[in-house]
Amino acid sequence: QVQLVESGGGLVQAGGSLRLSCTGSGRTFSSYGVGWFRQALGKERAFVAAINLSGSSTGYADSVKGRFTISRDNAKNTVYLQMNSLKPEDTAVYYCAATSRLGLQGKEYAYEYWGQGTQVTVSS
Secondary structure (H helix, E strand, O other): OOOEEEEOOEEEEOOOOEEEEEEEOOOOHHHOEEEEEEEOOOOOOEEEEEEOOOOOOEEEOOOOOOOEEEEEEHHHOEEEEEEOOOOHHHOEEEEEEEEOOOOOOOOHHHOOEEOOOEEEEEEO
8 A cells, every 4th residue: 555645736937847746655665656647627637757666767748748857766755746847738736646567657547546636836
């Protein structure tokens, strides 16, 4: 069982930056790949980024490539999402999720555990 808690969301102007954190409970957090997803109002939840167990491999949605960076610190049981050059269309609730599947996972069904989400609002 893994419990995930996101933090770091808030209100930022377009062009600004935010860093989201996803902290997992339990000693086995480093055994899970982690992904970030987001859901804008009235839209389906969408993949944003993923990172493997060790942090050696990452993947991104085309819409955030070059602007967002996912990383992890297993000693702190935490995965980060650094978001730069934010745009109003990045406004959404951001969720982190954990998967026991190997490799980078971009589909919701691949993830067993989910956090409660953190709101990111980008003003124009």
